[in-house]
Amino acid sequence: MIIANGKPIEEVLKSLEGHKKVAVLGCRGCVTVCLAGGEKEVGILASQIRMAREQAGQPVEVLEGTVERQCDYEYFEQVKDIIEEADAIVSIACGVGVQGVAETFPEKVVYPGLNTMFMGANLNVGVWAERCQGCGNCVLEISGGVCPVARCSKSLMNGPCGGSQNGKCEISKDVDCGWQLIYDRLSKIGRVDSLRNIIPPKDWSTSRDGGPRKLVREDLQLESGK
Amino acid sequence: MKAGSNLEKLLRAGEFVATGEIGPPKSCDANVITHAGEMLRNHADAFNLTDNQTAIVRMSSIAAGKILTDMGIDPIIQMTCRDRNRIGLQSDALGAAALGIKNVLCLSGDHQRFGNHPMAKNVWDMDAITLIQTLDGLRKGYFQNGEEIKKCEPPKFFIGCAANPFADPFEFRVTRLEKKVDAGADFVQTQCILDMERFERWMELVRERGLHERCFITAGLMPIKSAKGARYMQKNVAGMMVSDEICERLEKAEDVKAEGVQLVVDQINYIRKNIKGVAGVHIMAVAWEEIIPTIIEKAGLAPRPKVS
Amino acid sequence: MAGQVARLETFQPEIVAFCCENSGYLAAQMAIEAKLSYPQTVTLVKLPCSGRVDALFLLKALENGADGVMVLACQKENCKFLKGNVRAEQRIEATRKTLQRIGIQPERVAFCHLAANMGHKFVEEVRGLYGKLTELGPNPGKVRK
Ligand code: SF4
Ligand code: SF4
Numbered sequence: 001m002i003i004a005n006g007k008p009i010e011e012v013l014k015s016l017e018g019h020k021k022v023a024v025l026g027c028r029g030c031v032t033v034c035l036a037g038g039e040k041e042v043g044i045l046a047s048q049i050r051m052a053r054e055q056a057g058q059p060v061e062v063l064e065g066t067v068e069r070q071c072d073y074e075y076f077e078q079v080k081d082i083i084e085e086a087d088a089i090v091s092i093a094c095g096v097g098v099q100g101v102a103e104t105f106p107e108k109v110v111y112p113g114l115n116t117m118f119m120g121a122n123l124n125v126g127v128w129a130e131r132c133q134g135c136g137n138c139v140l141e142i143s144g145g146v147c148p149v150a151r152c153s154k155s156l157m158n159g160p161c162g163g164s165q166n167g168k169c170e171i172s173k174d175v176d177c178g179w180q181l182i183y184d185r186l187s188k189i190g191r192v193d194s195l196r197n198i199i200p201p202k203d204w205s206t207s208r209d210g211g212p213r214k215l216v217r218e219d220l221q222l223e224s225g226k
Numbered sequence: 227m228k229a230g231s232n233l234e235k236l237l238r239a240g241e242f243v244a245t246g247e248i249g250p251p252k253s254c255d256a257n258v259i260t261h262a263g264e265m266l267r268n269h270a271d272a273f274n275l276t277d278n279q280t281a282i283v284r285m286s287s288i289a290a291g292k293i294l295t296d297m298g299i300d301p302i303i304q305m306t307c308r309d310r311n312r313i314g315l316q317s318d319a320l321g322a323a324a325l326g327i328k329n330v331l332c333l334s335g336d337h338q339r340f341g342n343h344p345m346a347k348n349v350w351d352m353d354a355i356t357l358i359q360t361l362d363g364l365r366k367g368y369f370q371n372g373e374e375i376k377k378c379e380p381p382k383f384f385i386g387c388a389a390n391p392f393a394d395p396f397e398f399r400v401t402r403l404e405k406k407v408d409a410g411a412d413f414v415q416t417q418c419i420l421d422m423e424r425f426e427r428w429m430e431l432v433r434e435r436g437l438h439e440r441c442f443i444t445a446g447l448m449p450i451k452s453a454k455g456a457r458y459m460q461k462n463v464a465g466m467m468v469s470d471e472i473c474e475r476l477e478k479a480e481d482v483k484a485e486g487v488q489l490v491v492d493q494i495n496y497i498r499k500n501i502k503g504v505a506g507v508h509i510m511a512v513a514w515e516e517i518i519p520t521i522i523e524k525a526g527l528a529p530r531p532k533v534s
Numbered sequence: 535m536a537g538q539v540a541r542l543e544t545f546q547p548e549i550v551a552f553c554c555e556n557s558g559y560l561a562a563q564m565a566i567e568a569k570l571s572y573p574q575t576v577t578l579v580k581l582p583c584s585g586r587v588d589a590l591f592l593l594k595a596l597e598n599g600a601d602g603v604m605v606l607a608c609q610k611e612n613c614k615f616l617k618g619n620v621r622a623e624q625r626i627e628a629t630r631k632t633l634q635r636i637g638i639q640p641e642r643v644a645f646c647h648l649a650a651n652m653g654h655k656f657v658e659e660v661r662g663l664y665g666k667l668t669e670l671g672p673n674p675g676k677v678r679k
Contacts, residue, residue, distance in 0.1 A: 009635050025451060040590050044632075046592035051675025052636035059677070153337050154308075154348070158355040158405060160398065161334045162390030163464045170464035171339045183395055195398065198405050201312060201356045201370065 001121075002029040002094045004037060009048055012057065012090060015111040016049065019060065021084035024049070024113065025079060025101065026066035027093035034128060037092035038113050039066040045092060045113060050220040070097025076104045083108060118150075136206030142194065143194045144185030149202075151178030157199040228365065228412055230474045231328035232300035233272040235533040236368035237413065239441045241461055242498060243506030244527050245302065245415070246270040248294075250285035259285075259293045262515055269519040270509070271530055272300035272329060274415070279310065281341025288318060292325045302386060303327055306335025311351035312360065312370050316487060319361055323381030331386035331415065332357040354387060355402075355409050361385050362410025385410055389443075390417040392467035393430035400431040407441045415508040418448035419493065420459070429501050438503030445497050448510045449517055450486045452483040453477040487521055494525040541649045547601040549576045551660065552591060554584040556614050557650050558606025564653030573664045582610035585618025586610065589629045592643060596633075601673040602663050604644040606656065612649070619647065638675045641666055 016022055026044045032038030046062040053060040063086055065079035076083070082128040083089055083105055091098040092113035101110045118130040133150045139157075140147060149155045153171045159179030163170025186192040200206035204210065228234060236243050242305040246266055252259040266273065273294060275287040276468030290302035303322055305315060319330060338346050352360065352370075360370045367380040375381075387406040391399055403414065419425045422510050427443070432438055450456050453476035460468035472489065490509070497504050511517050553559035559580045565572060577600075581587060584607030593604045605626060607619035623645055630640035644663045648655045 009632065012634070040588070043590045044593055047590075047597040048632060049637055050677045051593070051597050051638060051673075054677050055637050055674030153339075154334060154350040154353070156334060156350060156353040158353050158402075160393065160402075161354070161397070162388060162393045163336070164393050164395075166394060168464070171337045177394075180394065183398060196401055196405070198355055198359065198409055199407050201352045201360075204351065 001033055001119070002116060003034050003098075003118050003120045004031050004094050004116045006036055006041070006045070006092070007113055007115055009045075012045070012111070012113055013049065013052055014079075016053075016060065016088060016090070019088040019109075021061045021063070021086050021088075022049065023065060023079075023082045023089045025070070025083070025089055025091045025093070025097075026092075027070040027097050027099075029069045029071065029093070031093055031097075031114065034122070037094075037097075041092055042066050045090070049090075053211060056076075070094075070100045073100050073104050076100070088155040098217075133207070134205070135202070135208075137203055139202070142146075142199065143182045144189060144191065146178060146181045146185050147155070148178055148182060151176070151181065152177070155202075157202055229328035229384040230314055231272065231384050232533065233329055234384040234412070236531060239531075239533060241271075241506075241531050242527070243272075243442075243444060244270045244522055244530065245272045245274065245506065246509045246515065247276065247289070247508070247510045248515060249255065249276050249279060249359045249512065250287060250290040252282065252497030254285060256293055258284055258292045260297065263294050263297045263299050264517060266518055267297070267299055268530055269522050269528070270505075272302050274302045274304055274331060274508070274510075277304040277333070277335070278305045278341075279304075279505050280336050281308065281338040281343065281346075283342060286328065287323045288325065289329045291322065293371055295326045295508065300329065301327055302329035304333055305442060306333045306449060307350050307352050307354065307357055307359065308338065308348050311349050315357060316354065316360060316364065316369060319383070321366060323383065328382060329384045329386060330361060331388070332361065332411070333388055336398050339461040355405050356405055358385055358387055358411050365416040367497070368520070377508050384412050386413045386415060388417065389414050390465055391419075391425050391455040392417055393465045396424075396428075400435060400437070403432065403437055403471050404435060407437055411441055413505075414443045416443070416446040417465060418446040418510055420448065420450075420456070420466065420472050422493065423469070423497065424467055429503060432505050438505075442505040443503060444506040444508045445493075445501075446508045446510060447490050447493055447513070449490045449514060449521060450476060451483055451514060483495075487517060487524065490521050491524045494521075494527070538678070539584070543653050545668065545672060546573070547577050547664055547672075548599055549573070549577055549602050549604060549660065549663060549667070550579060550600045551604045551606060552579045552581055552584070552587050554608055554618070555580050555582055557608040557612075557648055557652075558656065560650035561606070561648050561652045563612040563654050564651065570653055570657045572660045576660055576664075583613065583615045583618040584622040585613065585615055585620075587622045587625060589625055589632070591630045592626070593632075596638070596642065596673055596675060598678045599676050601670075602642040602644065602658065602667045604646070604663055606659070607645070607647055609647045609649050625636040633675075636675065638673065639659045639670055641670065642673060 023044050024041035042064050046064050063082040065082045067075040088109040090111050090113040091101045098112045119132045120128045122129045137148050137211040164177040167180045170185040246261045274288040287303045291303040294301040367375050389403045391522040456473045459466050590604045613619045626645045636638045646659045
C-alpha cells in the first residue's frame with residue numbers, strides 16, 4: 001500500500017493563510033489504513049486548523065469530507081458540494097489524490113496535507129517500511145523475493161557492496177543490508193550460487209527514468225472511456 | 227599489455243608494486259596536486275586519485291589525473307557510480323583516455339548520506355561490476371549498448387577494482403571478486419588491512435579459485451596516526467575491521483606515529499614473506515601522504531624500479 | 535488588574551472528562567453519592583475503556599467549547615483490556631504535542647490513573663485541572679463558545 005505521513009501542521013497552516021473557507025478531504029484507501037488520511041484524520045486536522053486559526057484571531061470555516069478513493073475520480077461527485085463551497089482544499093490522500101482534486105476541479109486551489117512516502121508494508125503497529133519502487137520491470141525472481149531496487153540503499157544489482165557488515169547497510173546501523181537479506185533468502189532456497197552470475201545493468205526505461213508512465217489495457221478499455 | 231601504464235608494466239614484469247593515494251582538494255587549487263606529485267614522485271609506482279571520496283565534493287579525479295600525467299606520473303583515476311549514469315561514465319572514461327590516463331579503478335561509491343551534500347539525488351545506474359564490464363567493452367570497441375566505436379582505435383584502459391575482505395557475508399567476498407575479474411578487472415586494491423588474519427583467510431579462498439593468477443592483487447594498507455582513531459574505525463566504520471592486536475599496539479606505543487609507520491612496514495614484510503599471490507601494496511595514507519616515502523624506504527621497497 | 539480579577543472570577547472553565555467505565559466513571563459516581571463537591575462545569579463521558587479515547591475526541595471537545603479535557607484511566611497494569619490505559623496515555627502525549635504546535639497550551643489535557651473506589655482522587659484531579667485552567671484562562675482555540 002501507499003504509505004504517507006501528515007505534513008507538519010505549521011506547513012498546512014502556512015498554505016491556508018488568507019483562506020476563509022477550507023475543505024479537508026480524506027480518502028478511504030491506503031491512507032486510511034496507514035492512519036494518515038482517513039475520516040478520523042480529517043476530523044483531527046479540521047479541528048487543528050479551526051483551533052489554530054481561532055486562537056490566532058483569524059477564524060476559518062472548515063468543511064470535512066472523505067471519499068472512497070481519491071484516485072478514482074468518479075468518487076469526487078459525492079463531495080462536489082463542499083469542494084465547490086470552499087475556497088481551498090486540503091487533500092489528505094496520497095499525491096495521486098491531491099492531483100485528482102486538481103484535475104477534477106481545475107479552478108480550485110488544492111494543497112497537500114500529507115507527504116506521500118513509499119510503497120510499503122505494515123511491520124508493526126505504527127511501523128511501515130518500503131518494499132517496492134515500482135520500477136516497472138520486476139526482478140524479484142532472481143533476488144529471492146527481496147527487492148534490490150527498494151531495499152539496497154544504492155539499488156545495486158550486484159551486491160552486497162563493500163559497506164555491508166553484520167547484516168547492516170553502510171548508511172546506518174538501523175538499516176538492514178538489502179543484499180544480505182537477498183543472500184540469506186537465496187541460501188535458504190538453495191540458490192545462492194546464482195549470485196555468481198553478473199546481472200547486467202538494469203533497464204530503467206520502464207521506471208520513472210523513462211518519463212511519466214501510463215498503462216493502457218486494451219482488454220479493459222471501454223469505447224466510451226477516456 | 228592492456229594499456230601500458232607504468233603500473234601495468236611493472237606488474238607484468240613481476241615487480242612487487244607500491245601505489246599511493248592522493249586526495250584531490252576541495253577547491254580548484256592545482257598546486258595541491260602538483261605539490262603532492264613532486265613530493266611523492268619516484269616513491270611509488272602510481273597514485274590513486276579519489277573520486278569525491280565519502281561523497282564530499284572535490285576536484286574531479288580525471289582533472290587531477292591529467293595534472294599528474296603532465297608531470298610524468300602514472301595516475302589511477304577512481305570512478306564511482308554514485309554521481310554519473312552510464313552515459314556520463316562512458317563519456318568521462320573516453321575523455322580520460324583522450325587525456326592520456328590509463329589506469330581506472332571502478333567503484334560503486336560511498337552513499338552520500340555521510341558526505342557534505344546529503345540532500346543530493348544519487349545515481350547508481352550501474353554498479354562497480356557492470357562499470358568494469360562497460361570499460362572492458364569500451365576497450366574492446368563497444369559501448370555499453372553494443373554500438374561500435376567507429377573511426378578511432380578503442381580506448382586503452384588498465385582496469386582496477388576494489389575488494390573488501392572485511393565486509394559480509396565473508397564467503398561471498400571472494401565470489402564478488404571473481405565476478406569483477408570475470409567482468410574484466412586487471413588489478414585489485416583491497417580495503418585497508420587492519421586484521422591480517424582475516425585477510426589471510428580471504429587470500430586462501432582467492433588462491434583456491436585461482437583468482438591471483440587471473441588478476442593482480444595489491445594489499446591495501448593504512449598508516450594510522452592515533453590509537454583512538456583505530457578504535458573508532460574498529461567500532462564505527464562500515465566495512466572495516468581492526469584487530470584488537472593493532473589497537474593495543476598503538477595504545478601501548480610511546481610514539482604512536484612511529485608505531486603506525488612500523489606497523490605498516492611490518493605488514494608489508496609479513497605479506498611479502500608469508501602470503502602467496504599478493505602482487506604489491508597500496509598505501510592509503512589519508513591526509514598523511516608525506517609519510518609514504520618513509521614507509522617505502524623502511525620496507526626496503528626503495529628505490530622504485532624503472533621500466534621503459 | 536481589577537478587570538482581570540473580575541474576569542478570573544466569572545470564568546468557569548468547561549471540562550470534558552473521558553472516564554473509563556471500570557474506574558474513572560465509578561469513582562465519579564462515588565464522589566457524587568458521597569456528596570463530595572467538585573466543579574459543576576465538568577461533563578462526564580463514559581467510555582468502555584480509556585483506550586477508546588482518541589486524539590479526535592479530545593480535539594473535538596476542545597474545538598467545541600471545552601477549556602480543558604481529561605482522561606481518567608485505570609491504575610497501571612490494571613486495565614481490563616490489558617493495554618488500554620497505556621495506549622490512552624500515548625495518544626494524550628501526541629495530542630499535547632499537536633496542541634502545542636498550534637499555539638494551545640498542552641496542559642489543557644490531563645491524564646490520571648485511579649481506581650473505582652477513589653472518589654476523593656477523582657475530585658482532586660478535577661479540581662487540579664480546574665485550578666490550572668482558571669489560571670490559563672479560556673481555551674483560545676475554541677470555535678464554538
Ligand atoms: S524489482 Fe521493481 S517492481 Fe519488483 S519489487 Fe523491486 S521495485 Fe518493485
Ligand atoms: S550495504 Fe547492502 S544495502 Fe547498503 S548499499 Fe551496500 S549492498 Fe546496498
